[in-house]
Amino acid sequence: xxxxxxxxxxxxxxxxxxxxxxxxxxxxxxxxxxxxxxxxxxxxxxxxxxxxxxxxxxxxxxxxxxxxxxxxxxxxxxxxxxxxxxxxxxxxxxxxxxxxxxxxxxxxxxxxxxxxxxxxxxxxxxxxxxxxxxxxxxxxxxxxxxxxxxxxxxxxxxxxxxxxxxxxxxxxxxxxxxxxxxxxxxxxxxxxxxxxxxxxxxxxxxxxxxxxxxxxxxxxxxxxxxxxxxxxxxxxxxxxxxxxxxxxxxxxxx
Numbered sequence: 001x002x003x004x005x006x007x008x009x010x011x012x013x014x015x016x017x018x019x020x021x022x023x024x025x026x027x028x029x030x031x032x033x034x035x036x037x038x039x040x041x042x043x044x045x046x047x048x049x050x051x052x053x054x055x056x057x058x059x060x061x062x063x064x065x066x067x068x069x070x071x072x073x074x075x076x077x078x079x080x081x082x083x084x085x086x087x088x089x090x091x092x093x094x095x096x097x098x099x100x101x102x103x104x105x106x107x108x109x110x111x112x113x114x115x116x117x118x119x120x121x122x123x124x125x126x127x128x129x130x131x132x133x134x135x136x137x138x139x140x141x142x143x144x145x146x147x148x149x150x151x152x153x154x155x156x157x158x159x160x161x162x163x164x165x166x167x168x169x170x171x172x173x174x175x176x177x178x179x180x181x182x183x184x185x186x187x188x189x190x191x192x193x194x195x196x197x198x199x200x201x202x203x204x205x206x207x208x209x210x211x212x213x214x215x216x217x218x219x220x221x222x223x224x225x226x227x228x229x230x231x232x233x234x235x236x237x238x239x240x241x242x243x244x245x246x247x248x249x250x251x252x253x254x
Contacts, residue, residue: 010182010232011046011048011107011108011182014048016047017068019045019047019048019055019183020055021068022045022183023043023045023055023068023071023108024067024068025239025246025253026110026183026186027043027057027063027066028064028243028250029187029239029243029246030043030063030110031062031063031064032246032250035112035114035190035194036062037112037113038062039059039060039062040089040091040113041111041113041175042092042095042109042111043056043109043110044056044092044096044108044109045107045108045183046100046107046108047073048107052076052101053074053076053081054074054096054097055072056071056072056074056088056096057071057089058070058071058072058084058087059086059087059089060086070084070086072086072088074088074092074093074097076093076098076100076101077093078090078092078093078094090151091149091150094150094151094152094153094155094156095109095111095156095177096111098156098157098159098160099160099179102160103160103163103179105181106167106180106181107180107182107183108179108180108183108185109177109178109179109186110178110179110187110190111177112176112190112194113174113175114175114194114197116194116197116198116201117175117193117194117197118174120170120201121170121171121175126141126143127141127168127170127193127196127197127200128196128200128203128210129213129218130210130218131199131200132199132221133193133195133196133199134196134199134200135213135217135218135222136192136196136222136224136225137193137196137225138218138219138222139222140166141166141170142162142163142166142168142169142170143162143169143172144162144163144170144171145162145172146172146173150171150174163177163179167179167180167189168189168193176193176197180229182235184232184235184236184238184240185229185232185235187238188229188234188238191238
């Protein structure tokens with residue numbers, strides 16, 4: 001394996017400033033790719049060595065305005081742990097705080113409401129696994145019934161139970177939450193879910209039946225995707241390449 005692949009250290013090898021910079025890049029990428037929802041939604045990352053604390057965006061800022069410096073440090077109960085002129089959004093802690101508190105394997109959580117994803121959450125059949133990207137998610141997706149805006153503490157346990165040990169949670173009639181060990185892996189997973197949703201929506205607009213993949217092929221694709229995930233350097237290469245492209249196209253993010 002060459003040196004660029006050996007460069008991946010994961011979150012454990014990063015200090016807080018490096019995490020802040022990488023998380024700000026993630027916010028900017030979501031904006032660059034058109035996945036934002038005005039000032040709403042969140043991407044959070046746990047702070048290694050700081051029990052039950054994570055970084056998240058300030059309430060009231062567009063993703064374009066998020067910087068490494070203005071990211072908030074909050075507790076899993078949504079409490080602001082460091083002074084800031086900004087406040088956290090209470091809709092963030094119910095989902096993000098619950099996952100960070102109870103899933104030690106998770107370092108980063110991202111939540112989006114893009115049109116393809118939100119459209120699929122309206123359907124009773126969920127994410128289709130017969131496309132190239134959907135097959136990679138076979139057996140990896142959990143579902144949670146809509147209970148209203150996620151701002152109530154009592155829903156935390158039910159969302160956790162719905163997620164279980166999986167890394168993709170479809171919030172019925174709402175959106176998606178994905179979580180992984182670090183920021184590049186979470187971006188890679190979010191991109192995979194987004195592409196699966198886009199293709200599913202496009203395919204549903206074309207007359208005629210879909211070609212159904214055999215169960216063994218879907219299982220094989222999911223296993224291969226898991227092996228790619230375990231080579232975390234693959235996700236880092238993808239994330240870093242997209243950050244470089246974004247900064248070339250949007251110099252204000254450089």
